[in-house]
Amino acid sequence: MPRYKLVVEYDGTPYSGWQFQDNARSVQEVVERAITGFCGHPVRLHCAGRTDAGVHATHQVVHVDLERAYRTDTIRDAANAHMRDEAVAVVSAQPVTEAFHARLSARKRHYTYRILNRMAPPTFDRERVWHVRQPIDVARMQEAADTLVGHHDFTTFRASQCQGRTPWKTLERLCVERRGDEVQVRASSRSFLHNQVRSMVGTIVLAGIGRWTTEDVAAALAARDRTRCGALAPPHGLYFVGVDYAEGSDVPPEVE
Amino acid sequence: MPRYKLVVEYDGTPYSGWQFQDNARSVQEVVERAITGFCGHPVRLHCAGRTDAGVHATHQVVHVDLERAYRTDTIRDAANAHMRDEAVAVVSAQPVTEAFHARLSARKRHYTYRILNRMAPPTFDRERVWHVRQPIDVARMQEAADTLVGHHDFTTFRASQCQGRTPWKTLERLCVERRGDEVQVRASSRSFLHNQVRSMVGTIVLAGIGRWTTEDVAAALAARDRTRCGALAPPHGLYFVGVDYAEGSDVPPEVE
Structure with a gap:
């Protein structure tokens, strides 16, 4: 499965933090839903650093595996189109090998x-x-x-x-x-x-x-x-x- | 009447612009009400540059005449206390002579x-x-x-x-x-x-x-x-x- 590294920016104010939680809106959930919205299958994001409720990110890094390859501009623009009312944006996307892990590869x-x-x-x-x-x-x-x-x-x-x-x-x-x-x-x-x-x-x-x-x-x-x-x-x-x-x-x- | 020069900062988003208008919330009205709130008499503000609806200011300058003298810290803090829920703040206040006019003296x-x-x-x-x-x-x-x-x-x-x-x-x-x-x-x-x-x-x-x-x-x-x-x-x-x-x-x- 093709793997992509994404840079994500968010205002943490309206969210319960990065990590998925039952009964609360997390940034992870918002971005996963947006990507599923255009690629049509469930996805799981891994981030470089979990942030607490109210904490912001100008440059969060995540990776995600998709079932097929896309142009990186398409991933960025389609994800953003699927979260138009959110204070979250995918700033960029790039293909990476499976050796890359947003959290584990971070130095x-x-x-x-x-x-x-x-x-x-x-x-x-x-x-x-x-x-x-x-x-x-x-x-x-x-x-x-x-x-x-x-x-x-x-x-x-x-x-x-x-x-x-x-x-x-x-x-x-x-x-x-x-x-x-x-x-x-x-x-x-x-x-x-x-x-x-x-x-x-x-x-x-x-x-x-x-x-x-x-x-x-x-x-x-x-x-x-x-x-x-x-x-x-x-x-x-x-x-x-x-x-x-x-x-x-x-x-x-x-x-x- | 003692005259004061104030530096005012505002996020223009929720306001109809600087200038007072019937049936709309202007920045001028918000600040005038806040000052009246602590000095107890109606005031009229004069600003250096009127801004339209949605336009912001990091350094708007106004002058106002008060019926008696106050410490400048008191003017700033009392005005801010009277507009706690607004996206407007008095950043500083200083006494000036009547020769100063926020609009007419601007170069x-x-x-x-x-x-x-x-x-x-x-x-x-x-x-x-x-x-x-x-x-x-x-x-x-x-x-x-x-x-x-x-x-x-x-x-x-x-x-x-x-x-x-x-x-x-x-x-x-x-x-x-x-x-x-x-x-x-x-x-x-x-x-x-x-x-x-x-x-x-x-x-x-x-x-x-x-x-x-x-x-x-x-x-x-x-x-x-x-x-x-x-x-x-x-x-x-x-x-x-x-x-x-x-x-x-x-x-x-x-x-x-």
Whole structure:
């Protein structure tokens, strides 16, 4: 069966998260139905990174197996035509070999967290940013972030219901940047624990607004204790923004 | 009466435009009611640039006279508290002398027009961008834009119901820039005719997608004939983004 890699973009606001759930509308269900709508058979999508309810994606990657080959433009346009009223779009499609797996072939995942840092409430981005009124000192917040970069036991920054095998992860990047009224945090890692990005952001913001010191953040990490997490940032500021794959894993199949 | 200059931001989608209208919800009405809500007397707002239904503003400037003085933080926060469910926010407030008039003191107005240029439909920005599927050649579009910069009779690019005294305007800037999937047009002028930015954008996009030549755009301008306008771009891609004032016009009053 021909396999395709799709890049999917979605506003997470109206959905229960990526993953299929009974009694709730998931992004997975919306996209699977749209693809079934034009190819006429049930399909199963596999994604690079599951997102929780309210979390957005500008660059989610999925793969899907279809019963016959299609032009990639057809897949993109037909899928989009079948979800016209949804806040979800297939941005691109490309053929890949069966060696490609959206989740298993991923080598690095990238998230961006958006904070609106001003007194006035958001207008354009009500469900798209975390509104923090206290002035954030970006240099202090970056200093706190630096203590989390590297190979650590991230138990403190992991949801209690997280099902990951190990709390040890290598955080490759945690960068804090101000752009006018907005503070953005960029996080990159091979993989993340459940709620890890939101837990880290919620905690380093405490340093940014002066309620915690860098040492407090370092001590929370060292404690390996979920109750020491500073705060969990809300889901609606979080965006899944990209995935790196092992070189060659997503090459198109050779034409026979 | 103490006069204040306010910077106001709004998502134009749910409103009938800036200006007060019977039987429709305008941004002006929303902000006037919010200010009356905390100061207790009727107020009249004057804005730098009226926007049509669906047009947005990241930096609208207004002035208002209040019966007594308030801290500027109080004006901003109290106004925002009185329009909590609206897509409108007062971003900042500052005291000014009676010499300042949001419209009459303005020396230059700035607009940005956002175009999403890809096959997939918008997800985050459905009512915030114009979706153009045909690939835009930004260099060709800029070449067409260049023919419009300068002092011209803009009758071709003016709404037939425009009430401006003269169709002659000096367009100071019309810049086209690509940022990934998005093409942005920045327009600056002392003042604009009604629908001028949307008429210019609609027309230069025709050059960008190869349906018109630069010469066609120049000929349309020279014709001074509204029926020669290429197309009117939709309101929801347009943003009022800033105003320049004559130096010293918006200084705070001296404390007595």
